[in-house]
Amino acid sequence: MSTLDTIIIDGLAFALPMFIMAIGGIFSEKSGITNLALEGLQGFGAFCGGLTAVLMLRSFEGSSQIPYYVSFIAAIAGGMIYSLIHVALCIKFRANQVISGVVVNILAVALTVFLAKRINDGVFGQPSNKFVLETSVRFSVPGLSRIPVIGAIFKNVYPFEVMIIVIAALMWFVMYRTPFGMHLRACGDNPHAADAAGINVNRVRTIAVMISGGLSAIAGMSYAYSITSNFSPDIFLGYGYLSIAALIFGNWSVLPTLGACLIFGFARSSGQALITQLGMPSSYNDLVRILPYLLTLLLLIFFSKHNNSPRALGEIYDKGKR
Amino acid sequence: MSDSGYIIEMKHITKRFPGLIANDDVSLGIRKGEIFALLGENGAGKSTLMSVLFGMYEPDEGEIFLRGEKVRIASPRKATEMGIGMVHQHFRLVSNYTITENIILGSEPLKRVLGFIPCVNMKKAEADIAALSEKYGLKVDPKAVISDLNVSTQQRVEILKMLYRDAEILIFDEPTAVLTPQEIEFLLDIIRGLRDSGKTVIIITHKLEEIKSVADRCAVLNRGKLIDVLDVATTSTAEMARLMVGREVSFTSDKTEAQPKETVLKVEGLTVEGEAGNEAVKDVSFEIHAGEIFALAGVSGNGQNELADAIAGLKTAVRGRIYLNGTDITDLSIRKRTEAGVAYIPEDRHNVGLVLPFTLSENLALKRYYKDGFSKKTIIDRKAFEENGTRMIEEFDIRSSRGNKTVTAAMSGGNQQKAIIAREIALKTPLIIFMQPTRGLDIGAISNIHKQMIAERDRGAAVLLISLELDEIMDCADTIGVIFDGRINRIAKASELSVNEVGRFMMGVEDKQGGGTNKVRTGGTAS
Numbered sequence: 001m002s003t004l005d006t007i008i009i010d011g012l013a014f015a016l017p018m019f020i021m022a023i024g025g026i027f028s029e030k031s032g033i034t035n036l037a038l039e040g041l042q043g044f045g046a047f048c049g050g051l052t053a054v055l056m057l058r059s060f061e062g063s064s065q066i067p068y069y070v071s072f073i074a075a076i077a078g079g080m081i082y083s084l085i086h087v088a089l090c091i092k093f094r095a096n097q098v099i100s101g102v103v104v105n106i107l108a109v110a111l112t113v114f115l116a117k118r119i120n121d122g123v124f125g126q127p128s129n130k131f132v133l134e135t136s137v138r139f140s141v142p143g144l145s146r147i148p149v150i151g152a153i154f155k156n157v158y159p160f161e162v163m164i165i166v167i168a169a170l171m172w173f174v175m176y177r178t179p180f181g182m183h184l185r186a187c188g189d190n191p192h193a194a195d196a197a198g199i200n201v202n203r204v205r206t207i208a209v210m211i212s213g214g215l216s217a218i219a220g221m222s223y224a225y226s227i228t229s230n231f232s233p234d235i236f237l238g239y240g241y242l243s244i245a246a247l248i249f250g251n252w253s254v255l256p257t258l259g260a261c262l263i264f265g266f267a268r269s270s271g272q273a274l275i276t277q278l279g280m281p282s283s284y285n286d287l288v289r290i291l292p293y294l295l296t297l298l299l300l301i302f303f304s305k306h307n308n309s310p311r312a313l314g315e316i317y318d319k320g321k322r
Numbered sequence: 323m324s325d326s327g328y329i330i331e332m333k334h335i336t337k338r339f340p341g342l343i344a345n346d347d348v349s350l351g352i353r354k355g356e357i358f359a360l361l362g363e364n365g366a367g368k369s370t371l372m373s374v375l376f377g378m379y380e381p382d383e384g385e386i387f388l389r390g391e392k393v394r395i396a397s398p399r400k401a402t403e404m405g406i407g408m409v410h411q412h413f414r415l416v417s418n419y420t421i422t423e424n425i426i427l428g429s430e431p432l433k434r435v436l437g438f439i440p441c442v443n444m445k446k447a448e449a450d451i452a453a454l455s456e457k458y459g460l461k462v463d464p465k466a467v468i469s470d471l472n473v474s475t476q477q478r479v480e481i482l483k484m485l486y487r488d489a490e491i492l493i494f495d496e497p498t499a500v501l502t503p504q505e506i507e508f509l510l511d512i513i514r515g516l517r518d519s520g521k522t523v524i525i526i527t528h529k530l531e532e533i534k535s536v537a538d539r540c541a542v543l544n545r546g547k548l549i550d551v552l553d554v555a556t557t558s559t560a561e562m563a564r565l566m567v568g569r570e571v572s573f574t575s576d577k578t579e580a581q582p583k584e585t586v587l588k589v590e591g592l593t594v595e596g597e598a599g600n601e602a603v604k605d606v607s608f609e610i611h612a613g614e615i616f617a618l619a620g621v622s623g624n625g626q627n628e629l630a631d632a633i634a635g636l637k638t639a640v641r642g643r644i645y646l647n648g649t650d651i652t653d654l655s656i657r658k659r660t661e662a663g664v665a666y667i668p669e670d671r672h673n674v675g676l677v678l679p680f681t682l683s684e685n686l687a688l689k690r691y692y693k694d695g696f697s698k699k700t701i702i703d704r705k706a707f708e709e710n711g712t713r714m715i716e717e718f719d720i721r722s723s724r725g726n727k728t729v730t731a732a733m734s735g736g737n738q739q740k741a742i743i744a745r746e747i748a749l750k751t752p753l754i755i756f757m758q759p760t761r762g763l764d765i766g767a768i769s770n771i772h773k774q775m776i777a778e779r780d781r782g783a784a785v786l787l788i789s790l791e792l793d794e795i796m797d798c799a800d801t802i803g804v805i806f807d808g809r810i811n812r813i814a815k816a817s818e819l820s821v822n823e824v825g826r827f828m829m830g831v832e833d834k835q836g837g838g839t840n841k842v843r844t845g846g847t848a849s
């Protein structure tokens with residue numbers, strides 16, 4: 001496999017989960033709720049999915065794919081339920097949304113590590129804070145994967161990448177074509193207008209944040225099956241924050257956000273490829289991991305001027321205020 | 323329809339807010355197919371009464387009958403279902419949506435994709451909106467985005483929103499406050515058209531001419547109480563004004579001859595940039611003397627804002643000098659200018675005039691809070707704030723629900739303006755700039771502000787009045803300047819200019835004595 005192939009394959013495997021997480025962020029923020037909690041949501045989702053997977057692996061054949069898919073469903077459910085903390089703090093108790101997001105993140109790290117230890121101890125009888133998963137199977141599309149260069153897109157594909165693309169297309173449709181999406185975007189621009197049109201602003205926002213919980217969990221689970229191949233505190237590496245950066249560069253719209261995610265993904269994979277090529281010690285890998293963040297800093301300088309965030313983003317909605 | 327012939331009856335409606343009664347036992351009936359006006363000063367309770375009818379507030383006491391049946395209107399959604407629509411003072415539009423999207427929001431026409439996925443049928447919606455706007459003569463482009471539209475078009479969108487939901491009873495809350503005279507004419511025509519097509523219209527306003535020209539009947543509110551319901555055709559505007567204010571109001575300000583003394587403000591060759599980086603004010607020069615009201619007339623958007631901001635220090639001059647009592651203040655900061663003697667009543671009350679989330683007493687101290695008497699050794703003296711507030715509230719009759727402690731955002735527009743004027747006048751500066759001081763206010767408040775302005779002049783202040791209302795200019799000015807396209811093209815004693823002449827200069831007619839026809843220049847139209 002050529003270096004270029006590796007760059008494309010690894011880049012996509014990193015970028016796509018980030019993309020689905022960013023779409024979750026877009027849903028939440030377009031409805032008017034600032035969501036820094038993506039990091040915590042993906043981690044908590046991965047925890048729930050990871051736990052489900054290790055529990056199920058004991059009773060299924062090694063080659064069965066059922067635990068794989070069930071674990072994603074469990075992750076989504078876990079992420080959505082966990083996002084209710086953000087919902088409660090921001091919507092019910094009208095807390096500051098930035099602080100709420102940070103709280104959700106910190107709590108996620110503490111809670112999942114604690115629970116993972118207790119469960120490993122109690123259920124499996126081994127003291128560890130990890131749920132070891134097998135790396136996901138991969139497949140190549142016959143024919144297409146032989147095309148030079150772009151064929152790499154169809155080579156060594158994780159099943160979750162396909163799932164993410166399908167879900168992303170579906171979410172785009174929901175956002176821009178359905179009444180619900182229209183209500184959601186209205187709530188983020190002028191909740192008073194939405195309210196006057198008979199829309200229940202708090203309900204729409206609750207659903208939006210839960211969607212961000214579910215989509216982030218897909219991302220977390222994907223990382224657990226690929227980059228880390230386990231659930232462990234390593235899942236909290238800041239990819240959630242990176243996806244927030246991506247959606248900001250993407251101006252809160254879906255396709256430009258995909259572009260930003262791909263840039264981050266390829267920056268990371270080409271850095272890694274470079275190190276392999278130069279035969280540098282693997283400790284330099286850690287250095288490469290900062291590439292996307294460095295890129296974030298640079299992009300911030302250029303893009304922060306002309307971003308147009310949803311007008312009512314982060315504002316606490318108060319019916320009486322005019 | 324009930325035997326009473328009323329489509330709506332409000333009986334003994336009382337609505338209290340903490341510390342005040344906004345509606346006090348109000349009973350009225352509105353007939354189907356009439357234009358019913360609601361008249362009253364700022365804070366009289368008009369918006370509150372209509373908000374009750376639209377389901378935004380529940381009345382504390384009283385009942386509402388709709389088409390003869392007793393109803394409980396628990397939410398705007400219920401009101402909409404009952405065929406009641408309302409255009410609020412502040413529009414409720416989603417700024418990044420198209421006109422169509424705004425109108426259909428909440429009741430979208432659907433189509434099924436692949437036979438089962440519901441999605442918004444935008445094509446049908448756009449066609450519906452186009453047809454609707456055609457039917458009522460409210461021309462709009464269904465695909466235009468709200469943030470690109472001017473106020474008058476946005477208002478049309480609000481009207482279409484009601485019509486799209488088949489509202490039969492249409493409530494307009496001060497619809498003309500934000501419009502130009504031509505737009506007002508157009509709106510009143512639309513309203514007449516709506517009545518003729520069978521709708522019932524309720525219009526809140528404090529402009530008497532509008533009521534005269536459009537309404538069939540008119541209810542007068544004063545401090546929450548219903549004073550009377552009048553037949554418009556048989557009642558004079560003077561009578562309406564008297565009932566509304568609760569006392570006689572003089573329409574003409576009785577002011578004495580000006581006694582101008584030394585020059586206070588001298589502007590020399592001033593050039594100021596506008597928002598777009600264009601030259602909004604071009605090489606303007608004039609003087610104002612102590613004891614003189616200099617009124618600057620002009621159509622909106624001809625450089626007035628920039629000129630006032632430059633003198634007050636909110637904008638820097640590109641070229642030219644500004645002198646106050648002989649000293650050059652061109653490069654001074656805003657605070658230094660205030661201390662040198664410039665008071666400024668800005669056009670934008672909410673963003674420039676007040677800090678809305680602050681209390682009344684804080685806002686009243688805004689220009690002096692750091693001084694001795696308001697703070698001791700840089701620590702704010704709350705008590706001094708309160709004393710100052712109490713004194714000013716008394717002296718200037720500023721009405722609010724909680725006095726000193728009222729958050730200014732919760733005050734009515736008229737009282738917000740009173741607070742700003744009180745604060746600025748109290749500085750006792752040699753120069754006071756009044757920018758559109760009476761915009762959106764009722765005649766009682768207007769005549770008070772004019773009196774205060776004249777009193778300041780008589781005290782010996784130089785007054786710069788900038789107004790879009792020609793009547794106001796003619797009533798108050800000692801000297802009139804007319805600004806067009808950033809230049810002052812005429813300055814003369816008020817007694818030497820007729821309304822028509824001023825109007826012509828406002829349109830940019832060249833000042834050519836004799837020879838040739840008058841030429842109208844383009845540019846600088848109302849924005």
Ligand SMILES: Nc1ncnc2c1ncn2[C@@H]1O[C@H](COP(=O)(O)OP(=O)(O)O)[C@@H](O)[C@H]1O
Nearest residue numbers: 339344363364365366367368369370732733734
């Ligand atoms: N939500 C509110 N909370 C407290 N006071 C209010 C509120 N809305 C209006 N008021 C007060 O009730 C009075 C009547 O207000 P409003 O109905 O808006 O008057 P109008 O429309 O006639 O100018 C005013 O004194 C105003 O300050």
Ligand SMILES: [Mg+2]
Nearest residue numbers: 368369370411
């Ligand atoms: Mg009002």
